[in-house]
Amino acid sequence: MPLNVTRPTVLPAPPRATVRERPTLLLTGGSGVLGRALIDELAPDYDLLCLRRSRPLHDPRVREVEGDLLAPRLGLGAGEWYELALRVDVVLHSAAQTNWRTPPEEIVRTNTLGAETMLDLAARADAPFYLVSTAFVANTPSDEDRERFPGAAAYLDSKSRAEQLTREAGLPGAIVRPSVVMGHSATGRIAGQQGLTKTIGAMVLGQVPVLPGAPEARVDMIPQDYVTRAVGTLIRGGVGSGEYWLTAGSQAPALSEIADTCAEFAVRHGLPRPPRPRLIPVEAVHRLLLPMLEGTSLPASVRQRFRHYAELLLVFQRELPFDTSLGTPDCGTRVTHADIRAALVRNLESWAADRAGLFGRHREPAAAEPAAVAAGTEVA
Numbered sequence: 398m399p400l401n402v403t404r405p406t407v408l409p410a411p412p413r414a415t416v417r418e419r420p421t422l423l424l425t426g427g428s429g430v431l432g433r434a435l436i437d438e439l440a441p442d443y444d445l446l447c448l449r450r451s452r453p454l455h456d457p458r459v460r461e462v463e464g465d466l467l468a469p470r471l472g473l474g475a476g477e478w479y480e481l482a483l484r485v486d487v488v489l490h491s492a493a494q495t496n497w498r499t500p501p502e503e504i505v506r507t508n509t510l511g512a513e514t515m516l517d518l519a520a521r522a523d524a525p526f527y528l529v530s531t532a533f534v535a536n537t538p539s540d541e542d543r544e545r546f547p548g549a550a551a552y553l554d555s556k557s558r559a560e561q562l563t564r565e566a567g568l569p570g571a572i573v574r575p576s577v578v579m580g581h582s583a584t585g586r587i588a589g590q591q592g593l594t595k596t597i598g599a600m601v602l603g604q605v606p607v608l609p610g611a612p613e614a615r616v617d618m619i620p621q622d623y624v625t626r627a628v629g630t631l632i633r634g635g636v637g638s639g640e641y642w643l644t645a646g647s648q649a650p651a652l653s654e655i656a657d658t659c660a661e662f663a664v665r666h667g668l669p670r671p672p673r674p675r676l677i678p679v680e681a682v683h684r685l686l687l688p689m690l691e692g693t694s695l696p697a698s699v700r701q702r703f704r705h706y707a708e709l710l711l712v713f714q715r716e717l718p719f720d721t722s723l724g725t726p727d728c729g730t731r732v733t734h735a736d737i738r739a740a741l742v743r744n745l746e747s748w749a750a751d752r753a754g755l756f757g758r759h760r761e762p763a764a765a766e767p768a769a770v771a772a773g774t775e776v777a
Contacts, residue, residue, distance in 0.1 A: 419444050422632070423485045423524075425466065425515060426492030428454055431529065431578055431621060433588040435491060438625035442633060446485065448492070466492060466511040471518075481518070487632060488519040488570075491529040493556070497548030497708065504548060508555035509562065516566045526570035527632060528563045530556050532617065532644050532719050534574065546708045560640075569637035575624045576644045577713060582620035582740040585747030592709050593618060597741070598748050600659040603671030612653035612676050615717045617645050619732060620740045627722075627729030634727035641728050646721035648734040650741070652676060658738065662745045 420443055426432040427447035439445060440458040447459045448471070454461060462481065464471030470478040494507040512528065519526035534557045538550035560572055580587035580594070587594065599605050624643050631641065650658075656673045664670050724731025 420486035421446060421484050422487040422489060423448065423462070423481075423515075423518070424459075424489045424491060425511070426490070426529070427456075427459065428452060429491065429495075430588045430591060431575070431624065432491050434581075434621045434625045435489065435628060438622075438629040439489075439632070442629075443487070446481075466514050467507065471514060478518075478521075482522040485518065485522040485524050487527070488515055488522070488524050489527045489529070489628070489632065490515040493529075495552065497546070497552060499548060501547045501551035504551040505555045505558070508552070509558045512559035512562050516562060516568065519568055519570070520566065525632075525635075525637060526563065526566070526568045527628070528559060528570070528572045529628070530560050530572050530574045532574040532576040532642055533713060534560060535719065549708050571631055571636050571638060572640040573624075573628055573631065574640065574642050574644070576617035576619050576649075576719065578624055579618050579620045579737075579740055580744040580747055581622050582736060583622070583743065585740070585743035585745070587621060587744070587747070592705070594744065594748055596709065597655065597659055597745060598752075600656060600671060600674065601663045601668065601745065601749075603663070603669065605674045606672070607677060608652065608656075608674040609677050610652045611678050612651065614652045614676075615649040616652055616655060616713055617649040617717055617719055618737060618741075619643060619645055619723075620736070623723065623729060623732050630727050630729050636727050641722040641725075642720050643723060643729070644719040644721045645732055645734075645737055646723075647718045648721075648732055648737060649718055650734065650737055654738075655741065658741055659745070662742060662749075666749060 422439060422443040423446045424432065424435060424439070425448045427436055427445075428449065432447075436445060436447070436456060436459060445459040446462050447454055447456075448462050448464050448466070450463070450465055462471075464473055471481075473481065490512060492511055494504045497504075499507075516526060518524075531553075533553060536553060538546075538553055543550040563570075563572055577593050578587075578591065596605070627641065627643050653673070653676065660671050660673065721731065722728045
């Protein structure tokens with residue numbers, strides 16, 4: 398696919414700017430969940446320029462550039478575009494449309510055209526280009542996936558296309574592929590609720606009676622600080638090529654283990670022990686469960702919630718375990734199974750700390766707790 402960005406024809410590629418004490422890194426997606434964590438990682442070593450379309454970041458560590466990823470030259474004039482290229486030493490493209498409820502054609506357009514625009518800027522700046530992709534490009538959506546979950550399929554297709562554009566551009570840099578990003582391993586904090594956070598929270602509250610997936614199916618998840626540390630070491634090390642899997646790999650927890658962790662967390666916090674979700678093999682979800690749900694009298698909110706879980710897990714469980722690049726030279730720290738278990742609990746603690754009122758409504762009277770726990774243990 399040719400680049401859709403208008404290229405100035407009267408200006409040559411800019412010469413490299415005078416060497417500064419701190420190089421300048423242009424980050425896209427700085428307002429997102431991973432983007433904010435990347436600012437924490439990179440601010441000590443780089444002058445950060447963060448591209449934004451409208452909403453300010455309000456972060457004193459960064460300088461903001463207002464622009465539109467989908468417009469030629471980010472919507473900048475030829476002179477502004479040229480000046481921006483002069484300032485930039487590194488480009489880190491993390492922005493993406495990740496809302497699967499967005500029309501599929503808009504997801505594809507945003508994620509491919511955005512990559513094209515930033516590749517064009519990196520080429521003009523003579524700067525290395527680092528693309529944040531996703532480990533789940535390894536999963537090829539089936540025809541049934543595309544029909545039932547067009548948003549997820551469009552997301553995976555667009556990320557694969559962005560990777561291909563990056564390879565074809567031939568610029569120095571690297572592609573990084575994180576799996577499901579969790580909150581910080583030590584604090585559990587994360588800038589916004591991801592699908593994972595919503596799912597494990599609902600499991601704690603006993604709102605997930607059924608999940609698609611076999612008990613031994615793995616869900617590859619990785620704390621955000623492991624991801625940002627790996628990205629930071631790659632960039633600071635000047636790594637100029639390669640594709641890096643920022644994943645748990647063989648250390649990823651099983652779905653049944655995640656359910657048990659959520660149940661144990663509920664009990665420790667005075668909630669009734671939630672029943673373990675009934676796990677439905679993935680191959681039966683399309684064939685039996687989703688068609689059956691369409692014909693039931695279940696509330697629309699319940700049907701929608703299950704479809705959301707099915708969409709997440711049908712994508713996130715395929716082709717596991719991944720390889721992992723973590724712990725290899727210039728690529729951060731390898732994560733262990735124990736690290737992920739501990740991070741999952743801290744994620745739950747952070748989630749619960751923001752929902753004291755919700756916990757109060759679900760918490761049983763103290764006298765009833767032992768019986769409830771015992772009954773829940775028998776069911777599980």
